[in-house]
Amino acid sequence: MSYLAFSKRWANYLTVRTGLSHEKELVLTYVIEVLTLNLINIVAALMLGMLFGVLPGTATGIFIATLYRHTAGGAHSNSPWRCGIITITIYPLIALSAVKLSTLGKSYADILTASAIILGFVAMILLAPVDSPAAPIISPSRRKRLKISALIIMLTLSALLVVLSQITWDYARQLQMCIVVCIVWLSLMLTKQGHKLISFVDNIKLG
Known part of the structure; x- marks a missing residue:
């Protein structure tokens, strides 16, 4: 390297x-x-x-991803530069998506929130932690600790989503949708489809 x-x-x-x-x-x-x-x-x-005017949402997405990836793991790019491009683009895009989704009615927001919570817990229970060939998780006890930590983070995010869905703070709906989109994206990164997506990015010829 x-x-x-x-x-x-x-x-x-x-x-x-x-x-x-x-x-x-x-x-x-x-x-x-x-x-x-x-x-x-x-x-x-x-x-x-x-x-793009979505700094709080971008910062929120990066913070959640840091917690999520540290415990649950997920697909990794083989190239640090491609990984960087994904990071630089995906979290502002998540924040922009959250702004658009926040204009939906409360019932739609609640359906998306419930769907994200269910998806997040299913991914955590069935898949987390997802290691990489470069840094395999060998210890069963460490794997168990990481899964428990990942579930605690998912439980905390779920509770936060419930609170945000009930308060009238102007930015609450945007923050709620930002967390929802983050959970969906990060859960995808635990799946085979997520690994295939990152592998596809890795195989794109840049010249």
Whole structure:
């Protein structure tokens, strides 16, 4: 795997200062690379959300995805750059979709909310956690902890959706729909169809 010059320099600097082995320097390079790219992706997604006037929804989607993916896992792109493109585009799009859906009547919003909650729990119970070949979950006890944590997050989001559906705060409906669309998207990423979608993106020729 090739790394950014920035990641290599910082890893080499820290390795020299701390006396780490070459093997640990490679691990450190990978960690710096992932953290740097994730930070760039998040900042870029937030900027795009701000450009389209949906910064709160974009930030909400990213926050939920961080919690969800850390416990439930899901499909991952083989390319950090393609993963970045997905992150930068999908969460502003989720926020924009939430704005459109928030104009629907309460009955429609409640149906979408109930459907998302059911879908989320089914995905969590049957599929989570979904690991990747690069980082398989070997320990049964860790797998159980991740599933329980994922279910707790889903339960918390469900309770929040119920509260948002009952209050009259101006932004409540948009936030409610943002969470609904996030749950649907992140649940899709746990399925075979979600993996096929990311694989399709990975196989797109860029030139």
